[in-house]
Amino acid sequence: MYRFFLQSPPIGNTITISGADASHIRLSLRMKPGEEVIFTREGVDYLSKIAEITPTEVVAHIIKTEPVSSEPALNLTLFFALPKSDKAEAIIQKCTELGVKEFVPFLTKRCVALPKGSKTERWQRIAEAAAKQSGRGVIPKVSDVLRFDEMLTRLPEFDPAFFCNENGGERLSLPAGTKKAALITGAEGGFELSEAERIVTAGAKSFTLGARILRCETAPIAAAAILLHLSGDI
Amino acid sequence: MYRFFLQSPPIGNTITISGADASHIRLSLRMKPGEEVIFTREGVDYLSKIAEITPTEVVAHIIKTEPVSSEPALNLTLFFALPKSDKAEAIIQKCTELGVKEFVPFLTKRCVALPKGSKTERWQRIAEAAAKQSGRGVIPKVSDVLRFDEMLTRLPEFDPAFFCNENGGERLSLPAGTKKAALITGAEGGFELSEAERIVTAGAKSFTLGARILRCETAPIAAAAILLHLSGDI
Structure with missing residues (x-):
């Protein structure tokens, strides 16, 4: 699954991104509402479903929140x-x-x-x-x-x-x-x-x-x- | 010290090389008779002194022979x-x-x-x-x-x-x-x-x-x- 790093924390259950990652989702990956992606911030994975894609933004809803298991202990x-x-x-x-x-x-x-x-x-x-x-x-x-x-x-x-x-x-x-x-x-x-x-x-x-x-x-x-x-x- | 790998074993006390390494010693490094180099073959270092440099060959005499200490045991x-x-x-x-x-x-x-x-x-x-x-x-x-x-x-x-x-x-x-x-x-x-x-x-x-x-x-x-x-x- 595709993974993007969030620059700011989710607001409630909703993640809104713009900029390069939003363009990448819309234009390069050609993703559609309903598809799932992982947003990551500070060691936490937010498994999310895309709700809306506009020319400037991607809005997604969080399905599941869990700590990233891949970070080293050291x-x-x-x-x-x-x-x-x-x-x-x-x-x-x-x-x-x-x-x-x-x-x-x-x-x-x-x-x-x-x-x-x-x-x-x-x-x-x-x-x-x-x-x-x-x-x-x-x-x-x-x-x-x-x-x-x-x-x-x-x-x-x-x-x-x-x-x-x-x-x-x-x-x-x-x-x-x-x-x-x-x-x-x-x-x-x-x-x-x-x-x-x-x-x-x-x-x-x-x-x-x-x-x-x-x-x-x-x-x-x-x-x-x-x-x-x-x-x-x- | 410069190191070169030998393609054939020394003959007695003498090492004679030609080809790319000989050209490198003569033209790039501009080494002269009397200077020392290390020749290496199959895990053995031959510390040698250059005796003669011709347009096609470099002749050197072995000063010291010792096993290379840098090869891993594994x-x-x-x-x-x-x-x-x-x-x-x-x-x-x-x-x-x-x-x-x-x-x-x-x-x-x-x-x-x-x-x-x-x-x-x-x-x-x-x-x-x-x-x-x-x-x-x-x-x-x-x-x-x-x-x-x-x-x-x-x-x-x-x-x-x-x-x-x-x-x-x-x-x-x-x-x-x-x-x-x-x-x-x-x-x-x-x-x-x-x-x-x-x-x-x-x-x-x-x-x-x-x-x-x-x-x-x-x-x-x-x-x-x-x-x-x-x-x-x-």
Whole structure:
């Protein structure tokens, strides 16, 4: 069944949408009153029957309300140093499918310069599309690109915070009952030693992904898959 | 240090290469006699010093011979149903980095038609480039595209063979001491029920990657990362 994320909560038993999703239902999917769709907002699925389709709006009535069963128990935030070209898109798309809850791109000394103009909106759309396609209950949030210092100030929110350190560390393991964790990965050139030290000083724990050198887009995908496996979500 | 895979074993203490790698050393890297490179063949690293560079050949002398430490203990073969566009390339590249030893693309009823002309050579080159970049000790073998029936005949080689079944199964787990395993994943549309049944009848064990729907290129990367984590290789 088709799934759409709601930007505002239902009013009583009724859901009214406009904009891109309404056009998609009317023009691309050519749906008709009586057909069923799922609207999702903040981890809740609203199974609904379309009541009316106008050129600007789709109105539907809720048949059944239930919590989304597909959200991982582990609340995982990925801090990733900004890579070249469209690798950020691949990271956001695939880690959204796996179950990451928030993305925080940040800058390191070895990152190439900030892309001209913010890409946050584009990345947020990629997260939304991947959330729809994979049946997520929430759209992961994509943060604006943070400076290295700003990124560090967010790390104390997380325990554990796992730092993918090319200089080595322990294998990934997750304490039983962990509800919230962060994962920190580098861009193409990795981190300067001073940056790595500051990440560890901020409370993150170095880990290794083994003896092979992973590309900067492969490492977060692999590490997220392993952490969500360790939490029982995959 | 730069790494090149040898197509034939060294003769005594001497390594002589020609072709693309020799041109790369001479023209792109502009290396000179006296500089060191690593030649690798069948899990052995030959740390070598370049002795002579001619327009057609590079001759080097072996300084040190040692087993490659980066090869995973788990011998993992990935059978993947042929996906659309260049997704096969992403699967081969990223799973080579992670440590997969052999790739076997195969056809299912929901695959689009075979690409015009074989892509095996191209895919083999992608595996070689990823093996070099990630520091692998062997170049993973990429098989020709097999028919579904042919693929089934290879499964009895593997115990366990893990089948990524969209209809569900157990979470991935690896019996202690497993040395060899297979992973079987689908293309965009998944498998027909009759195909899924035949894979299970051939001895494979259904597993699930959780409640979210993964893209056909994300599933093998995630499952390979998890299996190589469970084997202690990641």
